[in-house]
Amino acid sequence: MSEDRRLLQDLVLAQSTTQRAGHLREDPEALAGLTDRLFVHVGPQGARIDGAALVWETIPCPDNAVTFLGVEGDTAFFACHHVASEEPDGWRDLRQIGSRLEARDVGLMVSAVALDNWRRSHAHCGRCGTQTWDADAGWARRCPECDHLHFPRTDPAVIVLVRDGDDRALLGRQAQWAEGWFSTLAGFVEAGETAEAAVVREVREESGVHITPDSVHYLGSQPWPFPSSLMLGYHAWTDDPSTDPDGEEIAEVRWLSRDELRSACQSGEVRLPPRISIARMLIERWFGEPIPSEWGRN
Ligand SMILES: [Zn+2]
Structure with a gap:
Protein backbone atom coordinates (compact mmCIF):
# COMPACT_ATOMS: atom_id res chain seq x y z
CA MET A 1 0.00 0.00 0.00
CA SER A 2 3.04 2.28 0.18
CA GLU A 3 3.14 2.75 -3.57
CA ASP A 4 2.82 5.81 -5.75
CA ARG A 5 -0.81 6.89 -5.48
CA ARG A 6 -1.02 9.45 -8.23
CA LEU A 7 -4.15 9.32 -10.33
CA LEU A 8 -4.18 7.40 -13.58
CA GLN A 9 -2.33 9.11 -16.40
CA ASP A 10 -2.83 8.96 -20.16
CA LEU A 11 -6.52 8.04 -20.23
CA VAL A 12 -7.35 8.30 -23.92
CA LEU A 13 -10.88 9.68 -23.62
CA ALA A 14 -10.08 12.00 -20.70
CA GLN A 15 -8.06 14.40 -22.85
CA SER A 16 -9.29 17.90 -23.60
CA THR A 17 -7.60 21.08 -24.76
CA THR A 18 -10.55 23.36 -25.61
CA GLN A 19 -12.50 25.65 -23.29
CA ARG A 20 -16.14 24.64 -22.90
CA ALA A 21 -17.06 28.33 -22.53
CA GLY A 22 -20.42 27.52 -20.95
CA HIS A 23 -21.26 31.22 -20.60
CA LEU A 24 -21.62 31.45 -24.37
CA ARG A 25 -24.32 28.76 -24.54
CA GLU A 26 -26.97 31.18 -23.29
CA ASP A 27 -25.64 34.14 -25.26
CA PRO A 28 -26.67 33.63 -28.90
CA GLU A 29 -25.32 37.04 -29.96
CA ALA A 30 -21.85 36.35 -28.60
CA LEU A 31 -21.96 32.88 -30.09
CA ALA A 32 -22.94 34.25 -33.49
CA GLY A 33 -20.09 36.74 -33.20
CA LEU A 34 -17.50 33.97 -33.22
CA THR A 35 -16.57 34.15 -36.86
CA ASP A 36 -14.01 31.32 -36.90
CA ARG A 37 -16.41 28.39 -36.82
CA LEU A 38 -15.62 24.73 -37.43
CA PHE A 39 -18.20 21.94 -37.65
CA VAL A 40 -17.73 18.21 -37.17
CA HIS A 41 -20.35 15.75 -38.35
CA VAL A 42 -21.63 13.19 -35.85
CA GLY A 43 -24.31 10.51 -36.16
CA PRO A 44 -25.22 6.98 -35.16
CA GLN A 45 -21.95 5.62 -36.57
CA GLY A 46 -19.66 8.12 -34.85
CA ALA A 47 -18.04 11.01 -36.67
CA ARG A 48 -16.69 11.71 -40.13
CA ILE A 49 -13.02 10.77 -40.31
CA ASP A 50 -10.26 11.20 -42.86
CA GLY A 51 -7.38 8.88 -42.02
CA ALA A 52 -6.82 9.40 -38.30
CA ALA A 53 -8.26 12.91 -38.13
CA LEU A 54 -11.75 14.32 -37.62
CA VAL A 55 -13.05 16.21 -40.65
CA TRP A 56 -13.75 19.82 -39.64
CA GLU A 57 -15.70 21.99 -42.08
CA THR A 58 -16.43 25.70 -42.14
CA ILE A 59 -19.85 25.23 -43.73
CA PRO A 60 -22.61 24.42 -41.21
CA CYS A 61 -25.27 21.89 -42.25
CA PRO A 62 -28.53 23.84 -42.33
CA ASP A 63 -30.85 20.82 -42.08
CA ASN A 64 -29.24 19.41 -38.95
CA ALA A 65 -29.16 20.38 -35.30
CA VAL A 66 -25.94 21.94 -34.04
CA THR A 67 -24.26 21.86 -30.63
CA PHE A 68 -21.64 24.36 -29.49
CA LEU A 69 -18.68 22.33 -28.17
CA GLY A 70 -16.20 24.98 -27.09
CA VAL A 71 -13.50 27.42 -28.13
CA GLU A 72 -9.76 27.39 -28.62
CA GLY A 73 -8.21 30.79 -29.27
CA ASP A 74 -10.43 32.52 -31.84
CA THR A 75 -11.96 29.29 -33.13
CA ALA A 76 -15.36 27.96 -32.06
CA PHE A 77 -16.14 24.26 -32.50
CA PHE A 78 -19.57 22.80 -33.18
CA ALA A 79 -21.07 19.34 -33.64
CA CYS A 80 -23.50 18.87 -36.51
CA HIS A 81 -25.94 16.07 -35.63
CA HIS A 82 -26.97 13.82 -38.51
CA VAL A 83 -30.12 11.73 -38.26
CA ALA A 84 -28.32 8.93 -40.12
CA SER A 85 -24.74 8.52 -41.28
CA GLU A 86 -25.30 8.45 -45.01
CA GLU A 87 -21.72 7.62 -46.02
CA PRO A 88 -20.70 4.67 -43.83
CA ASP A 89 -17.20 4.49 -45.31
CA GLY A 90 -16.19 7.90 -44.02
CA TRP A 91 -17.62 7.47 -40.51
CA ARG A 92 -15.82 5.85 -37.60
CA ASP A 93 -16.85 4.88 -34.10
CA LEU A 94 -15.01 6.69 -31.32
CA ARG A 95 -13.95 3.31 -29.89
CA GLN A 96 -12.16 2.50 -33.15
CA ILE A 97 -10.51 5.84 -33.71
CA GLY A 98 -10.12 7.39 -30.24
CA SER A 99 -6.58 6.23 -29.47
CA ARG A 100 -5.30 7.60 -32.80
CA LEU A 101 -6.82 11.09 -32.61
CA GLU A 102 -5.02 14.15 -31.29
CA ALA A 103 -5.99 15.33 -27.79
CA ARG A 104 -8.07 18.28 -29.02
CA ASP A 105 -10.15 16.12 -31.34
CA VAL A 106 -10.61 13.34 -28.76
CA GLY A 107 -12.01 15.80 -26.23
CA LEU A 108 -14.36 17.36 -28.75
CA MET A 109 -15.49 14.03 -30.19
CA VAL A 110 -16.26 12.58 -26.74
CA SER A 111 -18.60 15.51 -26.02
CA ALA A 112 -20.10 15.41 -29.51
CA VAL A 113 -20.83 11.67 -29.32
CA ALA A 114 -22.21 11.91 -25.77
CA LEU A 115 -24.55 14.75 -26.75
CA ASP A 116 -25.56 13.00 -29.96
CA ASN A 117 -26.49 9.80 -28.08
CA TRP A 118 -28.42 11.79 -25.50
CA ARG A 119 -30.47 13.86 -27.94
CA ARG A 120 -31.21 10.74 -30.00
CA SER A 121 -32.78 8.94 -27.00
CA HIS A 122 -34.33 11.93 -25.21
CA ALA A 123 -36.36 13.62 -27.91
CA HIS A 124 -39.46 13.77 -25.70
CA HIS A 150 -33.79 18.57 -19.56
CA PHE A 151 -30.00 18.20 -19.34
CA PRO A 152 -27.73 15.52 -20.81
CA ARG A 153 -27.49 12.59 -18.43
CA THR A 154 -24.29 10.94 -17.27
CA ASP A 155 -24.46 7.51 -15.64
CA PRO A 156 -21.68 6.86 -13.11
CA ALA A 157 -20.14 3.40 -13.27
CA VAL A 158 -17.35 1.94 -11.15
CA ILE A 159 -14.52 -0.19 -12.45
CA VAL A 160 -12.03 -1.87 -10.17
CA LEU A 161 -8.89 -3.96 -10.14
CA VAL A 162 -8.84 -6.01 -6.91
CA ARG A 163 -5.45 -7.08 -5.48
CA ASP A 164 -4.84 -9.81 -2.92
CA GLY A 165 -2.23 -10.32 -0.17
CA ASP A 166 0.27 -11.66 -2.75
CA ASP A 167 -0.44 -8.62 -4.96
CA ARG A 168 -2.11 -10.71 -7.63
CA ALA A 169 -4.81 -9.05 -9.76
CA LEU A 170 -8.39 -10.29 -10.04
CA LEU A 171 -9.64 -10.39 -13.63
CA GLY A 172 -12.97 -11.67 -14.90
CA ARG A 173 -14.43 -12.88 -18.18
CA GLN A 174 -17.94 -11.74 -19.07
CA ALA A 175 -20.25 -14.56 -20.08
CA GLN A 176 -20.73 -13.18 -23.60
CA TRP A 177 -17.00 -12.72 -24.23
CA ALA A 178 -14.78 -15.12 -26.14
CA GLU A 179 -12.57 -17.56 -24.22
CA GLY A 180 -9.46 -15.82 -22.92
CA TRP A 181 -10.87 -12.28 -22.86
CA PHE A 182 -10.34 -10.85 -19.38
CA SER A 183 -10.82 -7.46 -17.78
CA THR A 184 -11.39 -5.73 -14.47
CA LEU A 185 -14.82 -5.90 -12.78
CA ALA A 186 -17.32 -3.09 -13.36
CA GLY A 187 -20.91 -2.04 -12.84
CA PHE A 188 -23.26 0.92 -12.56
CA VAL A 189 -23.75 2.93 -9.38
CA GLU A 190 -27.33 2.40 -8.28
CA ALA A 191 -29.77 5.09 -7.13
CA GLY A 192 -28.94 6.26 -3.63
CA GLU A 193 -25.61 4.41 -3.55
CA THR A 194 -22.10 5.79 -3.05
CA ALA A 195 -19.41 4.92 -5.57
CA GLU A 196 -17.40 3.07 -2.90
CA ALA A 197 -20.40 0.98 -1.89
CA ALA A 198 -20.99 0.16 -5.56
CA VAL A 199 -17.40 -1.11 -5.85
CA VAL A 200 -17.86 -3.40 -2.82
CA ARG A 201 -21.24 -4.65 -4.09
CA GLU A 202 -20.20 -5.25 -7.70
CA VAL A 203 -17.04 -7.13 -6.72
CA ARG A 204 -19.04 -9.35 -4.38
CA GLU A 205 -21.89 -9.95 -6.84
CA GLU A 206 -19.69 -10.70 -9.83
CA SER A 207 -16.75 -12.55 -8.27
CA GLY A 208 -17.78 -13.53 -4.74
CA VAL A 209 -14.72 -11.69 -3.39
CA HIS A 210 -15.21 -9.66 -0.22
CA ILE A 211 -13.60 -6.23 0.04
CA THR A 212 -14.25 -3.45 2.53
CA PRO A 213 -15.00 0.20 1.64
CA ASP A 214 -11.80 1.41 3.34
CA SER A 215 -9.68 -0.71 0.95
CA VAL A 216 -11.19 1.04 -2.08
CA HIS A 217 -8.84 3.63 -3.55
CA TYR A 218 -9.93 6.06 -6.28
CA LEU A 219 -7.50 6.51 -9.19
CA GLY A 220 -9.25 8.54 -11.87
CA SER A 221 -12.14 8.76 -14.30
CA GLN A 222 -12.86 8.95 -17.96
CA PRO A 223 -16.07 9.53 -19.91
CA TRP A 224 -17.35 6.49 -21.81
CA PRO A 225 -20.16 7.88 -23.99
CA PHE A 226 -21.49 4.51 -25.21
CA PRO A 227 -24.07 5.74 -24.54
CA SER A 228 -23.59 7.90 -21.42
CA SER A 229 -21.25 6.52 -18.76
CA LEU A 230 -18.59 8.11 -16.63
CA MET A 231 -16.15 5.38 -15.56
CA LEU A 232 -14.75 5.87 -12.05
CA GLY A 233 -11.56 3.81 -11.72
CA TYR A 234 -10.34 2.11 -8.52
CA HIS A 235 -7.90 -0.34 -7.06
CA ALA A 236 -9.07 -2.32 -4.02
CA TRP A 237 -7.42 -4.83 -1.71
CA THR A 238 -8.53 -8.04 -0.03
CA ASP A 239 -6.88 -10.58 2.29
CA ASP A 240 -9.24 -13.36 1.22
CA PRO A 241 -8.77 -14.55 -2.37
CA SER A 242 -11.65 -17.07 -2.34
CA THR A 243 -13.92 -16.54 -5.35
CA ASP A 244 -17.43 -17.50 -6.43
CA PRO A 245 -18.29 -15.93 -9.81
CA ASP A 246 -21.98 -15.36 -10.44
CA GLY A 247 -21.92 -17.47 -13.64
CA GLU A 248 -24.41 -15.16 -15.32
CA GLU A 249 -22.68 -11.86 -15.91
CA ILE A 250 -19.19 -13.17 -15.15
CA ALA A 251 -18.37 -16.67 -16.43
CA GLU A 252 -14.98 -17.04 -14.73
CA VAL A 253 -12.51 -15.08 -12.63
CA ARG A 254 -8.77 -15.56 -12.23
CA TRP A 255 -6.14 -14.30 -9.82
CA LEU A 256 -2.97 -13.58 -11.79
CA SER A 257 0.50 -12.61 -10.62
CA ARG A 258 2.49 -10.34 -12.92
CA ASP A 259 4.52 -13.30 -14.17
CA GLU A 260 1.38 -15.35 -14.76
CA LEU A 261 -0.25 -12.50 -16.67
CA ARG A 262 2.86 -12.05 -18.78
CA SER A 263 3.09 -15.71 -19.79
CA ALA A 264 -0.69 -16.02 -20.32
CA CYS A 265 -0.66 -12.99 -22.61
CA GLN A 266 2.48 -14.08 -24.44
CA SER A 267 0.96 -17.50 -25.17
CA GLY A 268 -2.34 -15.92 -26.30
CA GLU A 269 -4.27 -17.64 -23.51
CA VAL A 270 -5.37 -14.26 -22.09
CA ARG A 271 -6.33 -11.12 -24.00
CA LEU A 272 -6.73 -7.74 -22.26
CA PRO A 273 -9.07 -4.81 -22.99
CA PRO A 274 -8.06 -2.19 -25.59
CA ARG A 275 -5.81 0.80 -24.90
CA ILE A 276 -8.75 3.22 -25.04
CA SER A 277 -10.39 1.69 -21.93
CA ILE A 278 -9.79 2.69 -18.33
CA ALA A 279 -9.70 -1.07 -17.55
CA ARG A 280 -6.49 -1.39 -19.53
CA MET A 281 -4.92 1.49 -17.61
CA LEU A 282 -5.98 0.05 -14.25
CA ILE A 283 -4.28 -3.24 -15.20
CA GLU A 284 -1.21 -1.45 -16.55
CA ARG A 285 -0.84 0.59 -13.37
CA TRP A 286 -0.80 -2.59 -11.28
CA PHE A 287 1.47 -4.38 -13.79
CA GLY A 288 4.02 -1.60 -13.39
CA GLU A 289 5.05 -1.13 -17.01
CA PRO A 290 3.41 -0.51 -20.38
CA ILE A 291 1.43 -3.48 -21.67
CA PRO A 292 2.41 -4.50 -25.23
CA SER A 293 -0.29 -3.75 -27.79
CA GLU A 294 -0.34 -7.40 -28.96
CA TRP A 295 -1.67 -8.44 -25.52
CA GLY A 296 -4.82 -6.42 -26.21
CA ARG A 297 -7.87 -7.83 -27.91
CA ASN A 298 -8.09 -5.23 -30.67
ZN1 LIG B 1 -43.08 18.46 -20.67
Whole structure:
Protein backbone atom coordinates (compact mmCIF):
# COMPACT_ATOMS: atom_id res chain seq x y z
CA MET A 1 0.00 0.00 0.00
CA SER A 2 3.04 2.28 0.18
CA GLU A 3 3.14 2.75 -3.57
CA ASP A 4 2.82 5.81 -5.75
CA ARG A 5 -0.81 6.89 -5.48
CA ARG A 6 -1.02 9.45 -8.23
CA LEU A 7 -4.15 9.32 -10.33
CA LEU A 8 -4.18 7.40 -13.58
CA GLN A 9 -2.33 9.11 -16.40
CA ASP A 10 -2.83 8.96 -20.16
CA LEU A 11 -6.52 8.04 -20.23
CA VAL A 12 -7.35 8.30 -23.92
CA LEU A 13 -10.88 9.68 -23.62
CA ALA A 14 -10.08 12.00 -20.70
CA GLN A 15 -8.06 14.40 -22.85
CA SER A 16 -9.29 17.90 -23.60
CA THR A 17 -7.60 21.08 -24.76
CA THR A 18 -10.55 23.36 -25.61
CA GLN A 19 -12.50 25.65 -23.29
CA ARG A 20 -16.14 24.64 -22.90
CA ALA A 21 -17.06 28.33 -22.53
CA GLY A 22 -20.42 27.52 -20.95
CA HIS A 23 -21.26 31.22 -20.60
CA LEU A 24 -21.62 31.45 -24.37
CA ARG A 25 -24.32 28.76 -24.54
CA GLU A 26 -26.97 31.18 -23.29
CA ASP A 27 -25.64 34.14 -25.26
CA PRO A 28 -26.67 33.63 -28.90
CA GLU A 29 -25.32 37.04 -29.96
CA ALA A 30 -21.85 36.35 -28.60
CA LEU A 31 -21.96 32.88 -30.09
CA ALA A 32 -22.94 34.25 -33.49
CA GLY A 33 -20.09 36.74 -33.20
CA LEU A 34 -17.50 33.97 -33.22
CA THR A 35 -16.57 34.15 -36.86
CA ASP A 36 -14.01 31.32 -36.90
CA ARG A 37 -16.41 28.39 -36.82
CA LEU A 38 -15.62 24.73 -37.43
CA PHE A 39 -18.20 21.94 -37.65
CA VAL A 40 -17.73 18.21 -37.17
CA HIS A 41 -20.35 15.75 -38.35
CA VAL A 42 -21.63 13.19 -35.85
CA GLY A 43 -24.31 10.51 -36.16
CA PRO A 44 -25.22 6.98 -35.16
CA GLN A 45 -21.95 5.62 -36.57
CA GLY A 46 -19.66 8.12 -34.85
CA ALA A 47 -18.04 11.01 -36.67
CA ARG A 48 -16.69 11.71 -40.13
CA ILE A 49 -13.02 10.77 -40.31
CA ASP A 50 -10.26 11.20 -42.86
CA GLY A 51 -7.38 8.88 -42.02
CA ALA A 52 -6.82 9.40 -38.30
CA ALA A 53 -8.26 12.91 -38.13
CA LEU A 54 -11.75 14.32 -37.62
CA VAL A 55 -13.05 16.21 -40.65
CA TRP A 56 -13.75 19.82 -39.64
CA GLU A 57 -15.70 21.99 -42.08
CA THR A 58 -16.43 25.70 -42.14
CA ILE A 59 -19.85 25.23 -43.73
CA PRO A 60 -22.61 24.42 -41.21
CA CYS A 61 -25.27 21.89 -42.25
CA PRO A 62 -28.53 23.84 -42.33
CA ASP A 63 -30.85 20.82 -42.08
CA ASN A 64 -29.24 19.41 -38.95
CA ALA A 65 -29.16 20.38 -35.30
CA VAL A 66 -25.94 21.94 -34.04
CA THR A 67 -24.26 21.86 -30.63
CA PHE A 68 -21.64 24.36 -29.49
CA LEU A 69 -18.68 22.33 -28.17
CA GLY A 70 -16.20 24.98 -27.09
CA VAL A 71 -13.50 27.42 -28.13
CA GLU A 72 -9.76 27.39 -28.62
CA GLY A 73 -8.21 30.79 -29.27
CA ASP A 74 -10.43 32.52 -31.84
CA THR A 75 -11.96 29.29 -33.13
CA ALA A 76 -15.36 27.96 -32.06
CA PHE A 77 -16.14 24.26 -32.50
CA PHE A 78 -19.57 22.80 -33.18
CA ALA A 79 -21.07 19.34 -33.64
CA CYS A 80 -23.50 18.87 -36.51
CA HIS A 81 -25.94 16.07 -35.63
CA HIS A 82 -26.97 13.82 -38.51
CA VAL A 83 -30.12 11.73 -38.26
CA ALA A 84 -28.32 8.93 -40.12
CA SER A 85 -24.74 8.52 -41.28
CA GLU A 86 -25.30 8.45 -45.01
CA GLU A 87 -21.72 7.62 -46.02
CA PRO A 88 -20.70 4.67 -43.83
CA ASP A 89 -17.20 4.49 -45.31
CA GLY A 90 -16.19 7.90 -44.02
CA TRP A 91 -17.62 7.47 -40.51
CA ARG A 92 -15.82 5.85 -37.60
CA ASP A 93 -16.85 4.88 -34.10
CA LEU A 94 -15.01 6.69 -31.32
CA ARG A 95 -13.95 3.31 -29.89
CA GLN A 96 -12.16 2.50 -33.15
CA ILE A 97 -10.51 5.84 -33.71
CA GLY A 98 -10.12 7.39 -30.24
CA SER A 99 -6.58 6.23 -29.47
CA ARG A 100 -5.30 7.60 -32.80
CA LEU A 101 -6.82 11.09 -32.61
CA GLU A 102 -5.02 14.15 -31.29
CA ALA A 103 -5.99 15.33 -27.79
CA ARG A 104 -8.07 18.28 -29.02
CA ASP A 105 -10.15 16.12 -31.34
CA VAL A 106 -10.61 13.34 -28.76
CA GLY A 107 -12.01 15.80 -26.23
CA LEU A 108 -14.36 17.36 -28.75
CA MET A 109 -15.49 14.03 -30.19
CA VAL A 110 -16.26 12.58 -26.74
CA SER A 111 -18.60 15.51 -26.02
CA ALA A 112 -20.10 15.41 -29.51
CA VAL A 113 -20.83 11.67 -29.32
CA ALA A 114 -22.21 11.91 -25.77
CA LEU A 115 -24.55 14.75 -26.75
CA ASP A 116 -25.56 13.00 -29.96
CA ASN A 117 -26.49 9.80 -28.08
CA TRP A 118 -28.42 11.79 -25.50
CA ARG A 119 -30.47 13.86 -27.94
CA ARG A 120 -31.21 10.74 -30.00
CA SER A 121 -32.78 8.94 -27.00
CA HIS A 122 -34.33 11.93 -25.21
CA ALA A 123 -36.36 13.62 -27.91
CA HIS A 124 -39.46 13.77 -25.70
CA CYS A 125 -40.15 15.27 -22.30
CA GLY A 126 -39.87 12.73 -19.49
CA ARG A 127 -42.62 14.55 -17.58
CA CYS A 128 -45.37 15.03 -20.16
CA GLY A 129 -44.19 13.27 -23.34
CA THR A 130 -44.14 16.36 -25.56
CA GLN A 131 -41.35 16.67 -28.12
CA THR A 132 -38.57 18.85 -26.72
CA TRP A 133 -36.57 21.59 -28.38
CA ASP A 134 -32.89 22.51 -28.24
CA ALA A 135 -31.80 25.07 -25.65
CA ASP A 136 -28.46 26.38 -24.38
CA ALA A 137 -26.73 25.84 -27.74
CA GLY A 138 -27.54 22.12 -27.63
CA TRP A 139 -26.65 21.48 -23.95
CA ALA A 140 -30.27 21.26 -22.84
CA ARG A 141 -33.73 20.50 -24.25
CA ARG A 142 -36.79 22.48 -23.23
CA CYS A 143 -40.33 21.17 -23.17
CA PRO A 144 -42.70 23.67 -24.86
CA GLU A 145 -45.67 22.23 -22.95
CA CYS A 146 -44.54 22.11 -19.30
CA ASP A 147 -41.41 24.29 -19.70
CA HIS A 148 -39.20 21.67 -18.02
CA LEU A 149 -35.54 21.90 -18.95
CA HIS A 150 -33.79 18.57 -19.56
CA PHE A 151 -30.00 18.20 -19.34
CA PRO A 152 -27.73 15.52 -20.81
CA ARG A 153 -27.49 12.59 -18.43
CA THR A 154 -24.29 10.94 -17.27
CA ASP A 155 -24.46 7.51 -15.64
CA PRO A 156 -21.68 6.86 -13.11
CA ALA A 157 -20.14 3.40 -13.27
CA VAL A 158 -17.35 1.94 -11.15
CA ILE A 159 -14.52 -0.19 -12.45
CA VAL A 160 -12.03 -1.87 -10.17
CA LEU A 161 -8.89 -3.96 -10.14
CA VAL A 162 -8.84 -6.01 -6.91
CA ARG A 163 -5.45 -7.08 -5.48
CA ASP A 164 -4.84 -9.81 -2.92
CA GLY A 165 -2.23 -10.32 -0.17
CA ASP A 166 0.27 -11.66 -2.75
CA ASP A 167 -0.44 -8.62 -4.96
CA ARG A 168 -2.11 -10.71 -7.63
CA ALA A 169 -4.81 -9.05 -9.76
CA LEU A 170 -8.39 -10.29 -10.04
CA LEU A 171 -9.64 -10.39 -13.63
CA GLY A 172 -12.97 -11.67 -14.90
CA ARG A 173 -14.43 -12.88 -18.18
CA GLN A 174 -17.94 -11.74 -19.07
CA ALA A 175 -20.25 -14.56 -20.08
CA GLN A 176 -20.73 -13.18 -23.60
CA TRP A 177 -17.00 -12.72 -24.23
CA ALA A 178 -14.78 -15.12 -26.14
CA GLU A 179 -12.57 -17.56 -24.22
CA GLY A 180 -9.46 -15.82 -22.92
CA TRP A 181 -10.87 -12.28 -22.86
CA PHE A 182 -10.34 -10.85 -19.38
CA SER A 183 -10.82 -7.46 -17.78
CA THR A 184 -11.39 -5.73 -14.47
CA LEU A 185 -14.82 -5.90 -12.78
CA ALA A 186 -17.32 -3.09 -13.36
CA GLY A 187 -20.91 -2.04 -12.84
CA PHE A 188 -23.26 0.92 -12.56
CA VAL A 189 -23.75 2.93 -9.38
CA GLU A 190 -27.33 2.40 -8.28
CA ALA A 191 -29.77 5.09 -7.13
CA GLY A 192 -28.94 6.26 -3.63
CA GLU A 193 -25.61 4.41 -3.55
CA THR A 194 -22.10 5.79 -3.05
CA ALA A 195 -19.41 4.92 -5.57
CA GLU A 196 -17.40 3.07 -2.90
CA ALA A 197 -20.40 0.98 -1.89
CA ALA A 198 -20.99 0.16 -5.56
CA VAL A 199 -17.40 -1.11 -5.85
CA VAL A 200 -17.86 -3.40 -2.82
CA ARG A 201 -21.24 -4.65 -4.09
CA GLU A 202 -20.20 -5.25 -7.70
CA VAL A 203 -17.04 -7.13 -6.72
CA ARG A 204 -19.04 -9.35 -4.38
CA GLU A 205 -21.89 -9.95 -6.84
CA GLU A 206 -19.69 -10.70 -9.83
CA SER A 207 -16.75 -12.55 -8.27
CA GLY A 208 -17.78 -13.53 -4.74
CA VAL A 209 -14.72 -11.69 -3.39
CA HIS A 210 -15.21 -9.66 -0.22
CA ILE A 211 -13.60 -6.23 0.04
CA THR A 212 -14.25 -3.45 2.53
CA PRO A 213 -15.00 0.20 1.64
CA ASP A 214 -11.80 1.41 3.34
CA SER A 215 -9.68 -0.71 0.95
CA VAL A 216 -11.19 1.04 -2.08
CA HIS A 217 -8.84 3.63 -3.55
CA TYR A 218 -9.93 6.06 -6.28
CA LEU A 219 -7.50 6.51 -9.19
CA GLY A 220 -9.25 8.54 -11.87
CA SER A 221 -12.14 8.76 -14.30
CA GLN A 222 -12.86 8.95 -17.96
CA PRO A 223 -16.07 9.53 -19.91
CA TRP A 224 -17.35 6.49 -21.81
CA PRO A 225 -20.16 7.88 -23.99
CA PHE A 226 -21.49 4.51 -25.21
CA PRO A 227 -24.07 5.74 -24.54
CA SER A 228 -23.59 7.90 -21.42
CA SER A 229 -21.25 6.52 -18.76
CA LEU A 230 -18.59 8.11 -16.63
CA MET A 231 -16.15 5.38 -15.56
CA LEU A 232 -14.75 5.87 -12.05
CA GLY A 233 -11.56 3.81 -11.72
CA TYR A 234 -10.34 2.11 -8.52
CA HIS A 235 -7.90 -0.34 -7.06
CA ALA A 236 -9.07 -2.32 -4.02
CA TRP A 237 -7.42 -4.83 -1.71
CA THR A 238 -8.53 -8.04 -0.03
CA ASP A 239 -6.88 -10.58 2.29
CA ASP A 240 -9.24 -13.36 1.22
CA PRO A 241 -8.77 -14.55 -2.37
CA SER A 242 -11.65 -17.07 -2.34
CA THR A 243 -13.92 -16.54 -5.35
CA ASP A 244 -17.43 -17.50 -6.43
CA PRO A 245 -18.29 -15.93 -9.81
CA ASP A 246 -21.98 -15.36 -10.44
CA GLY A 247 -21.92 -17.47 -13.64
CA GLU A 248 -24.41 -15.16 -15.32
CA GLU A 249 -22.68 -11.86 -15.91
CA ILE A 250 -19.19 -13.17 -15.15
CA ALA A 251 -18.37 -16.67 -16.43
CA GLU A 252 -14.98 -17.04 -14.73
CA VAL A 253 -12.51 -15.08 -12.63
CA ARG A 254 -8.77 -15.56 -12.23
CA TRP A 255 -6.14 -14.30 -9.82
CA LEU A 256 -2.97 -13.58 -11.79
CA SER A 257 0.50 -12.61 -10.62
CA ARG A 258 2.49 -10.34 -12.92
CA ASP A 259 4.52 -13.30 -14.17
CA GLU A 260 1.38 -15.35 -14.76
CA LEU A 261 -0.25 -12.50 -16.67
CA ARG A 262 2.86 -12.05 -18.78
CA SER A 263 3.09 -15.71 -19.79
CA ALA A 264 -0.69 -16.02 -20.32
CA CYS A 265 -0.66 -12.99 -22.61
CA GLN A 266 2.48 -14.08 -24.44
CA SER A 267 0.96 -17.50 -25.17
CA GLY A 268 -2.34 -15.92 -26.30
CA GLU A 269 -4.27 -17.64 -23.51
CA VAL A 270 -5.37 -14.26 -22.09
CA ARG A 271 -6.33 -11.12 -24.00
CA LEU A 272 -6.73 -7.74 -22.26
CA PRO A 273 -9.07 -4.81 -22.99
CA PRO A 274 -8.06 -2.19 -25.59
CA ARG A 275 -5.81 0.80 -24.90
CA ILE A 276 -8.75 3.22 -25.04
CA SER A 277 -10.39 1.69 -21.93
CA ILE A 278 -9.79 2.69 -18.33
CA ALA A 279 -9.70 -1.07 -17.55
CA ARG A 280 -6.49 -1.39 -19.53
CA MET A 281 -4.92 1.49 -17.61
CA LEU A 282 -5.98 0.05 -14.25
CA ILE A 283 -4.28 -3.24 -15.20
CA GLU A 284 -1.21 -1.45 -16.55
CA ARG A 285 -0.84 0.59 -13.37
CA TRP A 286 -0.80 -2.59 -11.28
CA PHE A 287 1.47 -4.38 -13.79
CA GLY A 288 4.02 -1.60 -13.39
CA GLU A 289 5.05 -1.13 -17.01
CA PRO A 290 3.41 -0.51 -20.38
CA ILE A 291 1.43 -3.48 -21.67
CA PRO A 292 2.41 -4.50 -25.23
CA SER A 293 -0.29 -3.75 -27.79
CA GLU A 294 -0.34 -7.40 -28.96
CA TRP A 295 -1.67 -8.44 -25.52
CA GLY A 296 -4.82 -6.42 -26.21
CA ARG A 297 -7.87 -7.83 -27.91
CA ASN A 298 -8.09 -5.23 -30.67
ZN1 LIG B 1 -43.08 18.46 -20.67
